[in-house]
Protein backbone atom coordinates (compact mmCIF):
# COMPACT_ATOMS: atom_id res chain seq x y z
CA UNK A 1 0.00 0.00 0.00
CA UNK A 2 1.33 3.46 -0.85
CA UNK A 3 1.36 6.06 1.90
CA UNK A 4 -1.81 8.24 2.13
CA UNK A 5 -1.21 11.88 1.41
CA UNK A 6 -3.48 14.53 2.91
CA UNK A 7 -5.72 16.13 0.30
CA UNK A 8 -7.34 19.49 1.12
CA UNK A 9 -9.72 20.08 -1.81
CA UNK A 10 -13.29 18.91 -2.55
CA UNK A 11 -13.83 15.31 -3.62
CA UNK A 12 -17.56 15.52 -4.26
CA UNK A 13 -19.96 18.23 -5.42
CA UNK A 14 -23.71 18.13 -5.94
CA UNK A 15 -25.44 14.77 -6.26
CA UNK A 16 -24.72 13.15 -9.59
CA UNK A 17 -27.51 12.52 -12.08
CA UNK A 18 -28.37 8.88 -12.64
CA UNK A 19 -26.68 8.80 -16.05
CA UNK A 20 -23.44 10.13 -14.61
CA UNK A 21 -23.58 7.52 -11.81
CA UNK A 22 -24.02 4.88 -14.54
CA UNK A 23 -20.98 6.18 -16.39
CA UNK A 24 -18.89 5.83 -13.25
CA UNK A 25 -20.17 2.30 -12.75
CA UNK A 26 -19.95 1.12 -16.35
CA UNK A 27 -17.08 2.98 -17.92
CA UNK A 28 -14.58 4.21 -15.33
CA UNK A 29 -13.10 0.74 -14.78
CA UNK A 30 -12.25 0.49 -18.47
CA UNK A 31 -10.02 3.55 -18.40
CA UNK A 32 -8.75 3.90 -14.86
CA UNK A 33 -5.19 3.37 -13.65
CA UNK A 34 -4.15 1.25 -10.70
CA UNK A 35 -1.57 3.12 -8.56
CA UNK A 36 -0.28 -0.07 -6.96
CA UNK A 37 1.48 -0.97 -10.20
CA UNK A 38 4.67 0.45 -11.57
CA UNK A 39 4.54 0.94 -15.32
CA UNK A 40 6.07 2.15 -18.49
CA UNK A 41 3.65 4.70 -19.85
CA UNK A 42 3.66 2.75 -23.12
CA UNK A 43 2.17 -0.32 -21.34
CA UNK A 44 -0.90 1.57 -20.17
CA UNK A 45 -2.61 1.72 -23.54
CA UNK A 46 -3.75 -1.04 -25.85
CA UNK A 47 -1.86 0.58 -28.75
CA UNK A 48 1.37 2.52 -28.99
CA UNK A 49 1.44 6.31 -29.21
CA UNK A 50 4.16 8.69 -30.37
CA UNK A 51 3.79 10.98 -27.37
CA UNK A 52 2.43 10.91 -23.82
CA UNK A 53 0.82 13.75 -21.93
CA UNK A 54 -0.22 14.11 -18.30
CA UNK A 55 -2.92 16.54 -17.16
CA UNK A 56 -3.09 17.22 -13.43
CA UNK A 57 -6.48 18.21 -11.98
CA UNK A 58 -8.45 18.11 -15.24
CA UNK A 59 -11.64 19.47 -13.60
CA UNK A 60 -14.57 18.84 -15.99
CA UNK A 61 -12.17 17.32 -18.55
CA UNK A 62 -12.82 19.85 -21.34
CA UNK A 63 -9.15 20.30 -22.16
CA UNK A 64 -8.06 16.65 -22.06
CA UNK A 65 -11.18 15.52 -23.96
CA UNK A 66 -10.63 18.02 -26.78
CA UNK A 67 -6.86 17.51 -26.95
CA UNK A 68 -7.15 13.71 -27.03
CA UNK A 69 -9.71 13.87 -29.83
CA UNK A 70 -7.52 16.21 -31.87
CA UNK A 71 -4.21 14.40 -31.25
CA UNK A 72 -4.90 10.74 -31.88
CA UNK A 73 -1.17 9.92 -32.00
CA UNK A 74 -0.83 10.88 -28.34
CA UNK A 75 -1.71 8.99 -25.17
CA UNK A 76 -3.26 11.12 -22.40
CA UNK A 77 -3.36 10.47 -18.69
CA UNK A 78 -5.57 12.68 -16.60
CA UNK A 79 -5.70 12.80 -12.81
CA UNK A 80 -8.60 14.26 -10.86
CA UNK A 81 -10.07 13.65 -7.41
CA UNK A 82 -13.39 15.45 -7.89
CA UNK A 83 -15.91 12.75 -8.76
CA UNK A 84 -18.28 15.09 -10.61
CA UNK A 85 -15.36 16.15 -12.83
CA UNK A 86 -14.38 12.54 -13.50
CA UNK A 87 -17.98 11.73 -14.53
CA UNK A 88 -17.94 14.79 -16.79
CA UNK A 89 -14.78 13.58 -18.58
CA UNK A 90 -16.35 10.14 -19.02
CA UNK A 91 -19.37 11.80 -20.63
CA UNK A 92 -17.01 13.63 -23.03
CA UNK A 93 -15.24 10.36 -23.90
CA UNK A 94 -18.36 8.29 -24.46
CA UNK A 95 -20.13 11.13 -26.21
CA UNK A 96 -23.38 10.38 -24.50
CA UNK A 97 -24.67 10.06 -20.97
CA UNK A 98 -24.62 6.62 -19.34
CA UNK A 99 -22.58 5.11 -22.18
CA UNK A 100 -20.42 2.03 -21.99
CA UNK A 101 -18.17 2.60 -25.01
CA UNK A 102 -16.01 5.30 -26.54
CA UNK A 103 -17.77 7.74 -28.82
CA UNK A 104 -17.51 7.17 -32.57
CA UNK A 105 -14.30 8.62 -33.99
CA UNK A 106 -12.40 8.39 -30.72
CA UNK A 107 -9.31 6.28 -30.31
CA UNK A 108 -8.66 4.69 -26.94
CA UNK A 109 -6.02 7.23 -25.91
CA UNK A 110 -7.17 8.45 -22.49
CA UNK A 111 -6.56 6.90 -19.09
CA UNK A 112 -7.81 8.35 -15.81
CA UNK A 113 -6.38 8.28 -12.34
CA UNK A 114 -9.35 9.02 -10.09
CA UNK A 115 -7.46 10.17 -7.01
CA UNK A 116 -4.71 12.49 -5.84
CA UNK A 117 -2.10 12.66 -8.62
CA UNK A 118 0.71 12.54 -6.04
CA UNK A 119 -0.23 8.90 -5.39
CA UNK A 120 0.37 7.84 -8.99
CA UNK A 121 3.49 9.86 -9.84
CA UNK A 122 5.87 7.32 -8.22
CA UNK A 123 4.34 4.54 -10.37
CA UNK A 124 5.68 6.01 -13.61
CA UNK A 125 9.11 5.03 -14.79
CA UNK A 126 11.64 7.74 -15.69
CA UNK A 127 11.48 9.94 -18.81
CA UNK A 128 8.02 9.07 -20.08
CA UNK A 129 6.04 12.30 -20.54
CA UNK A 130 6.43 14.78 -23.40
CA UNK A 131 4.13 17.29 -21.75
CA UNK A 132 2.51 17.94 -18.38
CA UNK A 133 -0.40 20.36 -17.93
CA UNK A 134 -1.34 22.01 -14.66
CA UNK A 135 -4.27 24.24 -15.58
CA UNK A 136 -5.84 26.64 -13.12
CA UNK A 137 -4.68 24.71 -10.06
CA UNK A 138 -6.31 25.39 -6.70
CA UNK A 139 -4.46 28.60 -5.79
CA UNK A 140 -4.30 28.33 -1.98
CA UNK A 141 -3.61 32.07 -1.88
CA UNK A 142 -2.94 32.38 1.86
CA UNK A 143 0.77 32.25 2.69
CA UNK A 144 0.14 29.77 5.49
CA UNK A 145 -1.30 27.37 2.87
CA UNK A 146 1.56 27.64 0.41
CA UNK A 147 2.68 24.04 1.10
CA UNK A 148 -0.67 22.90 -0.37
CA UNK A 149 0.10 24.39 -3.78
CA UNK A 150 0.97 21.75 -6.34
CA UNK A 151 3.99 23.70 -7.51
CA UNK A 152 6.38 22.78 -4.74
CA UNK A 153 9.70 20.96 -4.87
CA UNK A 154 8.57 17.43 -3.85
CA UNK A 155 6.05 17.33 -6.74
CA UNK A 156 8.49 18.99 -9.12
CA UNK A 157 11.15 16.42 -8.28
CA UNK A 158 8.73 13.70 -9.35
CA UNK A 159 7.65 15.57 -12.51
CA UNK A 160 11.26 16.11 -13.42
CA UNK A 161 11.95 12.40 -13.07
CA UNK A 162 9.02 11.26 -15.21
CA UNK A 163 9.35 13.96 -17.90
CA UNK A 164 11.49 13.54 -21.01
CA UNK A 165 14.35 15.92 -21.58
CA UNK A 166 12.92 18.73 -23.74
CA UNK A 167 9.40 18.03 -22.42
CA UNK A 168 7.12 20.94 -21.50
CA UNK A 169 5.47 21.71 -18.17
CA UNK A 170 2.61 24.13 -18.78
CA UNK A 171 1.08 26.04 -15.90
CA UNK A 172 -1.89 28.38 -16.41
CA UNK A 173 -3.62 30.46 -13.77
CA UNK A 174 -5.54 33.69 -13.32
CA UNK A 175 -4.30 33.96 -9.74
CA UNK A 176 -1.28 36.24 -9.67
CA UNK A 177 -0.16 34.98 -6.26
CA UNK A 178 0.09 31.51 -7.80
CA UNK A 179 1.86 32.76 -10.92
CA UNK A 180 4.43 34.68 -8.89
CA UNK A 181 4.86 31.62 -6.66
CA UNK A 182 5.29 29.27 -9.64
CA UNK A 183 7.90 31.59 -11.20
CA UNK A 184 9.73 31.84 -7.89
CA UNK A 185 9.78 28.09 -7.21
CA UNK A 186 10.66 27.22 -10.81
CA UNK A 187 13.51 29.76 -10.75
CA UNK A 188 15.06 27.69 -7.97
CA UNK A 189 15.14 24.59 -10.19
CA UNK A 190 18.24 23.61 -12.09
CA UNK A 191 16.28 21.05 -14.16
CA UNK A 192 13.76 23.38 -15.89
CA UNK A 193 14.07 26.49 -18.08
CA UNK A 194 11.27 28.96 -18.65
CA UNK A 195 10.70 29.08 -22.40
CA UNK A 196 9.09 32.46 -23.05
CA UNK A 197 10.77 35.55 -21.86
CA UNK A 198 8.79 38.45 -23.40
CA UNK A 199 6.19 39.61 -20.90
CA UNK A 200 3.30 39.78 -23.44
CA UNK A 201 3.82 36.08 -24.18
CA UNK A 202 2.78 35.21 -20.66
CA UNK A 203 -0.75 36.29 -21.64
CA UNK A 204 -0.86 34.25 -24.86
CA UNK A 205 -2.42 30.81 -24.97
CA UNK A 206 0.16 28.26 -26.20
CA UNK A 207 -0.43 26.69 -29.64
CA UNK A 208 -3.26 24.17 -29.94
CA UNK A 209 -4.87 25.36 -26.74
CA UNK A 210 -8.33 24.19 -25.58
CA UNK A 211 -10.08 26.40 -23.08
CA UNK A 212 -10.89 24.92 -19.66
CA UNK A 213 -13.93 25.60 -17.47
CA UNK A 214 -11.97 27.66 -14.95
CA UNK A 215 -10.30 29.59 -17.73
CA UNK A 216 -13.71 30.48 -19.20
CA UNK A 217 -14.86 31.56 -15.75
CA UNK A 218 -11.80 33.80 -15.37
CA UNK A 219 -12.20 35.32 -18.84
CA UNK A 220 -15.91 36.01 -18.15
CA UNK A 221 -14.82 37.93 -15.05
CA UNK A 222 -12.38 39.88 -17.25
CA UNK A 223 -9.38 38.37 -15.53
CA UNK A 224 -6.29 37.80 -17.66
CA UNK A 225 -4.89 34.29 -17.26
CA UNK A 226 -1.15 33.79 -17.48
CA UNK A 227 0.37 30.84 -19.35
CA UNK A 228 3.82 29.69 -18.25
CA UNK A 229 5.80 27.13 -20.22
CA UNK A 230 8.83 25.45 -18.65
CA UNK A 231 11.15 23.09 -20.50
CA UNK A 232 12.73 20.11 -18.80
CA UNK A 233 16.49 20.25 -19.44
Ligand SMILES: C[S@@+](CC[C@H](N)C(=O)[O-])C[C@H]1O[C@@H](n2cnc3c(N)ncnc32)[C@H](O)[C@@H]1O
Pocket residue numbers: 009010056057058059060079080081082085115116117118134135136137138212213214215
Ligand atom coordinates in the same frame (compact mmCIF):
# COMPACT_ATOMS: atom_id res chain seq x y z
C1 LIG B 1 -9.48 25.05 -9.87
S1 LIG B 1 -9.82 23.47 -10.52
C2 LIG B 1 -9.35 23.60 -12.21
C3 LIG B 1 -9.89 22.50 -13.07
C4 LIG B 1 -9.49 22.52 -14.54
N1 LIG B 1 -8.07 22.30 -14.71
C5 LIG B 1 -9.91 23.80 -15.20
O1 LIG B 1 -9.01 24.59 -15.54
O2 LIG B 1 -11.11 24.01 -15.38
C6 LIG B 1 -8.50 22.51 -9.85
C7 LIG B 1 -8.76 21.03 -9.97
O3 LIG B 1 -7.62 20.30 -9.55
C8 LIG B 1 -8.04 19.17 -8.83
N2 LIG B 1 -6.92 18.77 -7.96
C9 LIG B 1 -6.35 19.53 -7.00
N3 LIG B 1 -5.34 18.86 -6.43
C10 LIG B 1 -5.27 17.66 -7.06
C11 LIG B 1 -4.44 16.53 -6.90
N4 LIG B 1 -3.47 16.51 -5.97
N5 LIG B 1 -4.65 15.46 -7.68
C12 LIG B 1 -5.63 15.48 -8.62
N6 LIG B 1 -6.46 16.53 -8.82
C13 LIG B 1 -6.28 17.60 -8.04
C14 LIG B 1 -9.26 19.65 -8.06
O4 LIG B 1 -10.09 18.59 -7.67
C15 LIG B 1 -9.92 20.56 -9.08
O5 LIG B 1 -10.86 19.89 -9.87
